[in-house]
Amino acid sequence: MTTTPDPECLLAELREVLPANGLLSSPEDLRPYECDGLSVLRALPLCVALPDHRDAVQAVLQICQRHGVAVVPRGAGTGLSGGARPIAGAVLLSLARLKQIQDIDLANRSLRVQPGVRNLAISEVARPSGLYYAPDPSSQIACSIGGNVAENSGGVHCLKYGLTVHNILALEVLTADGEVLQIGGQAPDSPGYDLLALMTGSEGLLGVVTECTLRLLPVPENTLLLLAAFSSVVAAAEAVSAIIAAGIIPAGLEMMDQLAIEAAEDFVHAGYPRNAAAILLCELDGGEAELREQRDEVETILQRHGADRIRIAEDAATRLLLWKGRKAAFPAVGRLAPDYYCMDGTIPRQRLAEVLERIADWSVEYGLRVANVFHAGDGNLHPLILYDANAEGQLEAAEGFGQRILELCVAVGGSVTGEHGVGVEKLDSMCAQFTAAELAQLHRIKAAFDPEGRLNPGKAVPSLHRCAELGAMHIHHGQLPFPDLERF
Amino acid sequence: MVNFPFPTWSVFNIDQTEILQATVRAAHDQRQPLTIRGGGSKAFYGRSVTPGPVLELSGHHGIIDYEPNELFITLRAGTPLPVLEAQLDAAGQMLPFEPPHFGAAATIGGTLACGLSGPRRAFAGAARDYVLGVRILNGQGEILRFGGQVMKNVAGYDVSRLMVGALGTLGVLLDVTLKVLPKPNCERTLVQTVDADTAVLRMNAWAGRPLPISATVFDGAHLYVRLSGTESAVRMAQTRLGGDRLNDTESVLFWEQVREQRHVFFQGEAPLWRLAVAPATPPLPLPGQTLIEWGGGLRWLRGAREVSGLRALAAEHGGHATLFRGGDRYGEVFQSLPPTLLALQQRLKQAFDPRGILNPGRLFATF
Numbered sequence: 060m061t062t063t064p065d066p067e068c069l070l071a072e073l074r075e076v077l078p079a080n081g082l083l084s085s086p087e088d089l090r091p092y093e094c095d096g097l098s099v100l101r102a103l104p105l106c107v108a109l110p111d112h113r114d115a116v117q118a119v120l121q122i123c124q125r126h127g128v129a130v131v132p133r134g135a136g137t138g139l140s141g142g143a144r145p146i147a148g149a150v151l152l153s154l155a156r157l158k159q160i161q162d163i164d165l166a167n168r169s170l171r172v173q174p175g176v177r178n179l180a181i182s183e184v185a186r187p188s189g190l191y192y193a194p195d196p197s198s199q200i201a202c203s204i205g206g207n208v209a210e211n212s213g214g215v216h217c218l219k220y221g222l223t224v225h226n227i228l229a230l231e232v233l234t235a236d237g238e239v240l241q242i243g244g245q246a247p248d249s250p251g252y253d254l255l256a257l258m259t260g261s262e263g264l265l266g267v268v269t270e271c272t273l274r275l276l277p278v279p280e281n282t283l284l285l286l287a288a289f290s291s292v293v294a295a296a297e298a299v300s301a302i303i304a305a306g307i308i309p310a311g312l313e314m315m316d317q318l319a320i321e322a323a324e325d326f327v328h329a330g331y332p333r334n335a336a337a338i339l340l341c342e343l344d345g346g347e348a349e350l351r352e353q354r355d356e357v358e359t360i361l362q363r364h365g366a367d368r369i370r371i372a373e374d375a376a377t378r379l380l381l382w383k384g385r386k387a388a389f390p391a392v393g394r395l396a397p398d399y400y401c402m403d404g405t406i407p408r409q410r411l412a413e414v415l416e417r418i419a420d421w422s423v424e425y426g427l428r429v430a431n432v433f434h435a436g437d438g439n440l441h442p443l444i445l446y447d448a449n450a451e452g453q454l455e456a457a458e459g460f461g462q463r464i465l466e467l468c469v470a471v472g473g474s475v476t477g478e479h480g481v482g483v484e485k486l487d488s489m490c491a492q493f494t495a496a497e498l499a500q501l502h503r504i505k506a507a508f509d510p511e512g513r514l515n516p517g518k519a520v521p522s523l524h525r526c527a528e529l530g531a532m533h534i535h536h537g538q539l540p541f542p543d544l545e546r547f
Numbered sequence: 548m549v550n551f552p553f554p555t556w557s558v559f560n561i562d563q564t565e566i567l568q569a570t571v572r573a574a575h576d577q578r579q580p581l582t583i584r585g586g587g588s589k590a591f592y593g594r595s596v597t598p599g600p601v602l603e604l605s606g607h608h609g610i611i612d613y614e615p616n617e618l619f620i621t622l623r624a625g626t627p628l629p630v631l632e633a634q635l636d637a638a639g640q641m642l643p644f645e646p647p648h649f650g651a652a653a654t655i656g657g658t659l660a661c662g663l664s665g666p667r668r669a670f671a672g673a674a675r676d677y678v679l680g681v682r683i684l685n686g687q688g689e690i691l692r693f694g695g696q697v698m699k700n701v702a703g704y705d706v707s708r709l710m711v712g713a714l715g716t717l718g719v720l721l722d723v724t725l726k727v728l729p730k731p732n733c734e735r736t737l738v739q740t741v742d743a744d745t746a747v748l749r750m751n752a753w754a755g756r757p758l759p760i761s762a763t764v765f766d767g768a769h770l771y772v773r774l775s776g777t778e779s780a781v782r783m784a785q786t787r788l789g790g791d792r793l794n795d796t797e798s799v800l801f802w803e804q805v806r807e808q809r810h811v812f813f814q815g816e817a818p819l820w821r822l823a824v825a826p827a828t829p830p831l832p833l834p835g836q837t838l839i840e841w842g843g844g845l846r847w848l849r850g851a852r853e854v855s856g857l858r859a860l861a862a863e864h865g866g867h868a869t870l871f872r873g874g875d876r877y878g879e880v881f882q883s884l885p886p887t888l889l890a891l892q893q894r895l896k897q898a899f900d901p902r903g904i905l906n907p908g909r910l911f912a913t914f
Contacts, residue, residue, distance in 0.1 A: 166827035167865075168755055189755065211701050222699065224708070225676050238887050245825030246866030247668065247844040250881040251892050251910065252717070253675055256708035260701045277757040300616045306639060306729035346757075348779035405697040407617055437698035438617075477699035485702070492702050496689045501703050503898035507891065520703065 066105060069126045073108055073150070076118035081156075083107040092151055095136045095143040096198075099400075099454065100483055104131065104145035111156040113231070113269045120237035120267065123150055129513045130235070132263040134174060134206030137198045139401055140482030142209065142262045142518055149516075154205050157269065160184055167245055168275045169228055174205025174268045178212075181273060190275035193220035196478070197386045205268045211260030213478040215311040215385065216342070218436035220276065222478070224259040231270035232258060235509040240266065257504070262480050262519040265508040279344035282310070284378045285357060287366035288335035292316060295337040296411040298364035299435045302341065305360060307353055311342035312436035313385050316415070319392060319430040319443070326391035329384035332368055339366075339435065340385055342378075385432070389443065392430045396445035399430075400457040403479040404468030408438045417467055418442055425460045427453070439477035440468070466491050481519045490526035498523060560609030562623070564690065564721055570602055571719060572688030574904045583715040583906050585625060585657030588650030592661050593714050595876040596908040602719065604656050611722060612696070615640055619679060619696050620727055624656025624720040631655055640727045643671040645762075647806045656720040662712025665806040666762035666773070669754070669826070669841035675711035677726045683710060683718035686900025696724050715906040716914070717899040731761070731775035736798035737790035739770045743830035743837070746770045750842045751827045758784050764805050765839040766812060773802060805840070812838045812847065818874035820848040820857065824866035831860060847871075858882050879912060889913075 074082050083089055084106040093101045105128070110116045123130050129149035136143055145151045157173035160180070164170070165188050170181060178199040182191040195214035196202055202212070208230065213222045220226070229243035243255040258265055289295040295314055302309065315323065315331075315338050324331045331338060339361070343353045354371065361369055372378040384391075393399055406414055415431060422429045428445040442464055446457040465475040465488040475481070475488035489498070501520045505512065574581050580599040584590070608625040615638040622631060628648050635641055645665030646658045664673045680694030683706075694700055694707035710718055741749065746765035753760055759776035772788060774781045785792070793801060804810040813819065822831070826843035838847040844866075848857075851874070861868040867882035874880075884892065889911070896903070896914045903914060 164827075165755070166751055167825045168751075211705070213699055218698065221672070221676065224705065225672060234891075240888055240891065241885070242888075244865045244867075246823035246861075246864075247826075247841055248662070248673065248712070248823050250867050250869070251884055251888070252713055252895060253662075253709055253711060254888075254891075256675060256705045256711075259705060261704055265704075277755055280757045303618065304616045306732070308728065344757075345776075346759075346780045346783050348783060349777045352777055352779060405695075405699050407614070407696060409614070409617060434699070439697075439699045472695065473697050474695050474700040474702045476702050477697070478701060480701050481703075489702060494691075497691045497693065497703070500685060500689070500691055500706070500899070504704050504706070504895065507894035507898045 065126075069122065069128060070106060072122045073106065073119060076115055076122065077108055078111050078115070081109045081111065081115075083109070092133070092136070092145060092153070095133070095138045095141060097139050097141045097144070097482065097484055099448070100141040100144045102145045102147050104151035105148050107151045107153055109153045109156050113157070116152070116154070116157070116267060116269055117233055117237045117239070119150065119152055120233055120235065123513065124236045127511070127513070129516050131515050132209070132267045134203040134209065135177070135201050137202040138206060138210060138482065139403070139479040140476065140484040142480050142482035142515070144483055146516065152267065154267070154269075155203065161270070163188070169245060169272050170275055171270060171272045172204055173270060174208070175203050178202050178204060178207055185275050186278065189278050191278050192273050193226050193276055194223050197389065204271050204273070208259055208268050208271060209261065209263050210478065210480045213434070213437070213439070215313055215382070215434065217434075218312060219308050219310045224256055226274050227255065227259065227271055228274050229272035230255060230258055230268055232266035232268055234266050235511065235514045243272070245272070260480070262482065263515040264505055264519050265514070267514070279310070280346050281350050282342060282344040282378065283350060283354060284372040284381055285341045285343070285354070285361065286331070286370040286372070286381055287339045287341070287361040288332040288368040289337045289339070289366055290335065291365075292337045292415055293412045294365040295339050296408065296435070298339060298361055298366065300408060301360045301364055302357055303436075305356060307357060309341050309357070309436060310344045311340065313340040314338070314433040314435040315385065315388060316431040318395070318428065319388050319432050322391040322395050322430060323384040323388050326394060327380070327384045327387050329380050330370075331384055340381060388432045392443045392445070395430070396428070397447040397449065398445070400444040400446065400461055401479070402442045402444070402461050402464050403439070403476050404465050404473055405437070405439045405477040406468050406471050406473035408435065410471040411440075414440065414467060414471060418464060421460055421463060425456050427457055427460060434477070438473065462488060483518055486521040486525065487529055489521050490529050495523050495526065498526065560611065560623070561606060563607040567602065567604070567607060567719065567721065568684055568688050568690060571684045571686070571904070574600070575687050575902055578902050578904065580904050580907050583660070583719055585654035585660070586627065586650065586652030588648060588653040589657050589661050589663070591872055593909040594880050594912065604719070605652070605654060607721065608654070610634055613638075617696070618698075618727055619724055621696060621722060621724040622655060623722050625654050628653040628655055628658060635727055636730070639730055641730045642677065642725065643728045644668060644674045644677055645671075645806060646674060647808065649807065655723060659711050659720060659723060660713065660715045666764065666802050666840065669763070669844055670761050675708045678707045678711055678723060679726055680724040681707045681710055681720060682722040683720055685718050686902060686905050690721070691718070694724065698726065714909045716896060716910050717905070719905065733778040733781045734761070734773060734775045734798065735781050735785060736771055736773045736793040736801060737785060737788055738793060739790040740768060741770050743767070743839070746839060747827065747829060747843045750839075753788070754826065754842045758787070760784070762802060763840065763842050766810070767836045767838070771801065773798070810838070812836065812849070815849070816873060817849045818851060818870060819872040820852060821869045821871040822846040822848065822857075822861045822866060824861055824864040828864040831864070833860075881910065
C-alpha cells in the first residue's frame, strides 16, 4: 500500500500541480525532512511535496489516492513524538508554505490563518488590537498552528485558558481523498457531532488541516509572576495544591527541579536560585486591585508551605526573562548531555511526590540523570532523561526508562501523553493505556474518515497485533490482554 | 447546602453497568433500537422517533471520585444534576458551563448527551470544554474508557468530547469525569436600557476587553450583564460599565429564569427557535421579539417560521438554526449538513453503533 508501482509517474504528476521547487526527491534534499523533533526516529520519504495553496494540497492528495500512496502531513516539524516522521515509500506533505494570515475579524475576535503560520506570529498580529491567542507551547517561536491542531497543543497557560481544542472555532480540512470539509464556524456550536474536537489532536490521521479559525482573547490588564524557591519538591507540590484549594486559578503554574533549574540558569541567566530543590513559577493576571489581593494571598500560601525565597516580577522584562528560563528548559537541559529523551506523562497532581521519587530511584538504577519540568497546575510532567547515544546501550536504557515512567503515569491514573502526542514513540505505551476493544474503536473512527488508511498510517494508534506481541508485559487485573488473538 | 427533592438513596453509589451492558448486547443481537433515558427532563429535545424499549440510566448513579483540589469529579451518568451541583457547592466549586436543568430529574448524562450549556457559556466555555473522560457502552455493548481524570491527555482521539451533544447516538454514557472550577466569591448583575443594535455592539465591545463578565442577555428592552470574580474586580467593572444593579436575590433568580427558560419570553406554547451565530451579527431582520444571549452568539425566536429562509439567514451569519421546542419534531429539527459532512457523520455513527440501535433518528432522520 505504501509503495507505488510507478514512482516516476507519481513524481511527474505531483510536479505538475506543485510550484517550482515544490517537489523534493533527491536524497540530499530529503535529508532535512528525515525526522521531526524526535530525532532518534528517522526515515526517508519517497518525496516531499511543498504546496503553497489549498488547491495544490488537494491535488497532491488526489494524485496520491490514484496511486494508492500513503501521505504523511507535516507542519513545522517540531513535534516530539515522531508524528511527522516520514514513512518510506510515502509522500511527505509539508504545509509549511501555507502561511497566509487570511483575515482578522476584530468584531468577532477571531483570526483565520493557514496551517503553516507560526503560533507566536498569531499573537503578534492580534496584540495591537488588545487581543491574543492563548495556547503558547514552549516551541511557539517555531511550531505552526496546523501542527498545534494536530497535537492539541497546550503550553504554560492552559490551566486557566485551555488547550488548542478550547481556542479554535473552525477548521477547513481535506480528507485523504481530497474532499473539503468545513468544520465548526464563528457561531458557538455546530449541528451534528463535534468533529472540531475529534480533529483536534488526531495527529494527521483523520484529515489535513488547510485553514484554522482561532478564537482571540483580550490581553489581561495586568500580569505578574511570582518565583518561589523550595528546599523540597514535596513542599512545592503541596504549595500548588494549596493555591488551587484557595480558589485561585493562576494563569500559569510551573515547577522545575534542581537539575532543570541549574541547566536553565546556565543557559539564560534568569536569576533562578541554583541551590533550590524546586522552584515554582506562578503567573497571575487581572485588574489592579484584584491582582494585588491575589498576589498577597499566593505569597502567604507559598510562605506557609516553606518557600524560602520569593521574587515578584511586575514588569514585563523581568517576567519574560523568568519565563524564558522555563521555556528554554529543554534546550538548556540538552547542553548537559549529548542527548536527552523528553517524556510527556500526565498524573493527578497529588501523586507527584511519589512519582518523582520512583523516577529518582530508577535514575540511579539505570545510571541516567533526569531533569524534571512540570506543568504543575495541570499535572503534565516532562522528565528529561539524559543519555549518550554513542555510548553502548544508553539509548535502549533511556527508552526502557521512559517506557517505565509512562506505565507509572497510567498506573497512578494519568496518561502516556499530555500534549506531545503518541506519534510513533508512544505506540507501545498506548497498549498499556487502552484495551483491545478501545483500540479497535479508535481504528474504526480512523476508517470512517480514511477507509484506505493512507493518512499517516501506523501512527498514534497501535495495531492490535503489536499490542498482543507486547502483551506479556502488561497483565491487567490478572488477565491476559487480548485473549482472543492468536499467538505464534 | 441546597435543598433538593430527591430521596436519600440518590446519594448512594449504584453501579448498574452489568445490566446496562447486557441490555445493549441483547438489543445488538436482536437489532432492537433502544431509547436511552436519564431523568426524562430533555425528552422534548431532538427529533421525535418511534420509541423503542427504554434503556433507563437513572438507576446508575452516584459520585465515584471527587477531588476538589485536583479540580475534577467522576460520577455515574444517571446522577441527578442537583445532587452533583450540591456536592460541588459544598466544596465552593461549580460546573463552569452552568447547564440548564429543564426539570428536577435532570441527570448529568442527559445534560452532556444534549450538549446544553447555560448563561456562562460565552465566557467560560461549553459543556464539551469541561469533559475530561468518559466510560461508555458502544452499540455492540462493549465497555470503553477514553480520556481520564487529568486536564491534558492526547492519547487516542478525543472520544470524550465527541459524546457531548451526540444525543446518545454514538454510545451510552456510563461514567463521566468533568473539570470543575472554584465559584467566584462575588457576583453582581447590572441592567442598562438600550435598543437591540446597541446591545449587540456593547456585548461585543465588552468581550474584547479584559472584564470579569460571566453572562449577558438582551430581552428586547434591557441589557443584563453579570459580573463574577473577586469583589474588587467586580466593583471596578461595575464602575466602568454602569447601569442599575439588581439586588443579589433578584440577580440569582433572574439568571436561573433565563437558564431554565422560565423567563417570560419562553412562556407559552409557540415553537422556540435557537439560532447560533457569529456574536457580532447585528440584530436579524426577523419579525417578533428576539432574546439575545452569550455575548450575541445565541438568538432565541418564538413562533412558526419559514424554515429554509431562517436556516439560510443563520448560515449567512456563520451559524445554524435549531427547532429547540415545539413545532414539527418529526422533521429535521437540526440544520442539515452538507452531503460530504453528513456522509462522514453517518460513517462515524456506524463506527460506534453498526446496527443503529442507539437512539436512531434522534439527531438526524437518516441515522
